[in-house]
Amino acid sequence: MTVTSAPAPTERVERRTFRAIGTTATVVVRRPHQAERAAALLRDEIDAMDLACSRFRADSELCGLLAHAGQSVVVSARLFEALDVGCAAAARTQGAVDPTVGNALEDLGYDRDFEAVARRVAPAPRALGPVAGYGHIHLSAPTRTVRIPRGVRIDLGATAKALIADRAAARIGAALGGGVLVSLGGDVAVAGEPPGEGWPVGIALDSAAAVDEVHQVVTVRSGGLASSSTTVRTWVAGGRRMHHIVDPATGRCAPPYWSLVSVVAPSCVEANTLTTAAVVWGPAALDRLPAYGCPARLVRHDGSVVVLGGWPA
Amino acid sequence: MSGGHRQSSAADRRRAQDRVRVLTYAAVVAAMGGTALVGVVAAEEHPGASAAPATTTGSSSSTSTSSSTTTAPSAADTAGQGGSSSSQTTTPTTSAPTTTTTTSPPRTTTTTEPVVVSGGSSSR
Numbered sequence: 001m002t003v004t005s006a007p008a009p010t011e012r013v014e015r016r017t018f019r020a021i022g023t024t025a026t027v028v029v030r031r032p033h034q035a036e037r038a039a040a041l042l043r044d045e046i047d048a049m050d051l052a053c054s055r056f057r058a059d060s061e062l063c064g065l066l067a068h069a070g071q072s073v074v075v076s077a078r079l080f081e082a083l084d085v086g087c088a089a090a091a092r093t094q095g096a097v098d099p100t101v102g103n104a105l106e107d108l109g110y111d112r113d114f115e116a117v118a119r120r121v122a123p124a125p126r127a128l129g130p131v132a133g134y135g136h137i138h139l140s141a142p143t144r145t146v147r148i149p150r151g152v153r154i155d156l157g158a159t160a161k162a163l164i165a166d167r168a169a170a171r172i173g174a175a176l177g178g179g180v181l182v183s184l185g186g187d188v189a190v191a192g193e194p195p196g197e198g199w200p201v202g203i204a205l206d207s208a209a210a211v212d213e214v215h216q217v218v219t220v221r222s223g224g225l226a227s228s229s230t231t232v233r234t235w236v237a238g239g240r241r242m243h244h245i246v247d248p249a250t251g252r253c254a255p256p257y258w259s260l261v262s263v264v265a266p267s268c269v270e271a272n273t274l275t276t277a278a279v280v281w282g283p284a285a286l287d288r289l290p291a292y293g294c295p296a297r298l299v300r301h302d303g304s305v306v307v308l309g310g311w312p313a
Numbered sequence: 314m315s316g317g318h319r320q321s322s323a324a325d326r327r328r329a330q331d332r333v334r335v336l337t338y339a340a341v342v343a344a345m346g347g348t349a350l351v352g353v354v355a356a357e358e359h360p361g362a363s364a365a366p367a368t369t370t371g372s373s374s375s376t377s378t379s380s381s382t383t384t385a386p387s388a389a390d391t392a393g394q395g396g397s398s399s400s401q402t403t404t405p406t407t408s409a410p411t412t413t414t415t416t417s418p419p420r421t422t423t424t425t426e427p428v429v430v431s432g433g434s435s436s437r
Contacts (some may be wrong), residue, residue: 013428028428134381156376161434183436217427235376244434262431 013293018160020046020162022114023056023185024208027168031178038172042182045168052079052239053160055102055153056113062154069150072138080144083137085269090134090177090248093277098248100132102153108253109237116262124238131248162226162272165189165294169268181220183207189224189268201225204299205260206232216297218312224268230256230301245279257282260299261291264311270294 010065014032016039018025025046027038054060061079075083086099105111109122137154138147166189169182172192181190181199186207190199198219202211207227216227230253233244247254261278265271274292278285286306289296295311307313 015428023434026429069350183429183431185428186431188429188431200427201431202431207430207432209432209436211426211430212428214427225431226432232433260432273429294331303398 003029013195015044017089018043021050021184021266023161024073024183025185027172028182028183028199029172029176029178030180030193031176034176038176038180041172041175042168043095045164045171046184048078048158049082049164051165052076052219053082053156055155062156065146065148066153069148069152072140072143072145072147074144075146077144080139080141080146081158082160082163083146083154084139084141085152085163086156087134087137087139087153087275089159089269093273093280095133095248096277096280097158098131098134098274099156099159100134100136100152100155101213101246101248101251102155103151104128104131104246104248104251105155105157105244106153107251108242108246110242114233114244118234122237122242124240125242125252128251130244133248151260157240158276159269162187162189162224164269165268166224187224187268187272188220189227192224194219194221197221203227203260203262205229205299218264218311220264223264223266224271224274225262225264226268226275227260227262228272229260229280230279231259245276254280255282256301258285258298259301259303260297261285262297262311263294264296265294270271 003233004218011030012027012032013030013046014035015026015028018039019054021045025042027035027042029035029038051059052059052061055062057063061076065073065075065079065294086238090096091244103224107125107128109125110117111122132152134148136149136152140146161184165182165184165187169180169189169191172180172182177192179190179192179194179199181194183189183190188199198221200217200219201210202214203216203218204214206229228245230243230245234241236242243253243256245254246252259277261275263271263278265274271294274294274296278289278296278298281288285298286308293309295309296307297311298306298308300306305313
């Protein structure tokens with residue numbers, strides 16, 4: 001237990017923050033002179049993934065793939081990886097986190113960049129029912145081909161942002177050689193040697209919360225930390241408040257039992273997969289999350305907090 | 314490549330447990346508003362040692378990071394100023410055991426400024 005050792009030394013770190021893909025991107029490095037280069041690498045990762053995977057850009061590779069639905073199409077390594085990660089997340093959560101929720105999200109009103117969604121009042125959803133399911137996405141690694149059934153829309157929102165964070169942190173750490181933290185709207189990945197006891201990360205309902213509004217500060221030394229909330233990315237459709245986490249079993253917004261779920265895991269993708277799944281599982285998350293062996297913090301809408309897997313109370 | 318979709322192996326779980334210990338310590342000492350409890354926990358788990366200085370400084374692009382407790386009122390407050398490629402550090406000081414209780418005014422304060430916040434994916 002490190003509590004018996006001397007406290008961590010104070011260390012100055014350097015941070016760069018900018019807007020990207022509808023949220024805030026941040027990179028923090030331990031070697032201040034590397035900050036600009038790190039920010040450039042993060043921008044490059046974001047731009048490349050956005051061009052490959054965005055469902056809001058007509059010029060994205062994903063939209064091009066959907067135009068060839070029903071056919072096997074050779075895709076870029078990046079899009080293949082993103083789809084593979086999305087399907088792996090679905091398999092790992094028994095379908096609670098599923099990339100075939102695109103139709104459901106569009107039906108719920110999330111059919112454009114979120115900043116535009118939040119500004120308008122969408123019509124009432126039609127209630128499409130259960131999503132097609134990730135099992136209908138055919139991936140062939142040897143040929144790097146993908147086949148998506150006609151009519152199925154893909155949304156990689158539950159994993160792609162976290163994948164960017166993982167990729168960017170690893171790339172920056174390898175290229176620059178120092179400890180680095182990357183955050184995309186609160187999806188956090190770290191690489192290299194962390195400062196002192198680790199990177200201090202605040203936990204709050206909103207990733208844009210001010211430092212003095214956080215509920216708790218924890219440290220991360222490796223892997224990733226992610227949080228999912230049913231109270232932040234919301235909009236109105238048909239007179240009802242919607243949020244962005246869809247239950248694939250119903251095609252509707254997951255019942256908002258948890259207001260915030262945070263998980264620390266070996267990667268940001270794993271962490272965000274579990275936070276999203278926990279929101280979908282609702283109260284059953286308390287029984288299901290422990291099997292994954294990751295520390296978790298769950299906040300109910302009444303404000304009560306549950307911690308699992310050793311997350312500090 | 315980070316292996317972003319890697320599944321948890323036994324080794325991963327052991328590493329997660331390592332993280333848990335760090336998290337437990339750091340979060341306990343860092344919990345805002347829980348400073349009285351911090352003293353109690355530190356005294357129970359770490360008899361004979363407590364408190365060390367920690368400060369945060371920052372601007373729009375830099376901050377100091379620390380995870381430690383500070384014994385009031387005599388804590389020496391110094392902030393490291395990084396050089397071009399290396400960082401200065403402060404030397405922690407160790408004081409006599411703090412016997413703070415939850416009913417007395419806090420004698421232990423904490424200054425830990427997160428470098429980022431994890432929460433709902435805000436569009437801000």
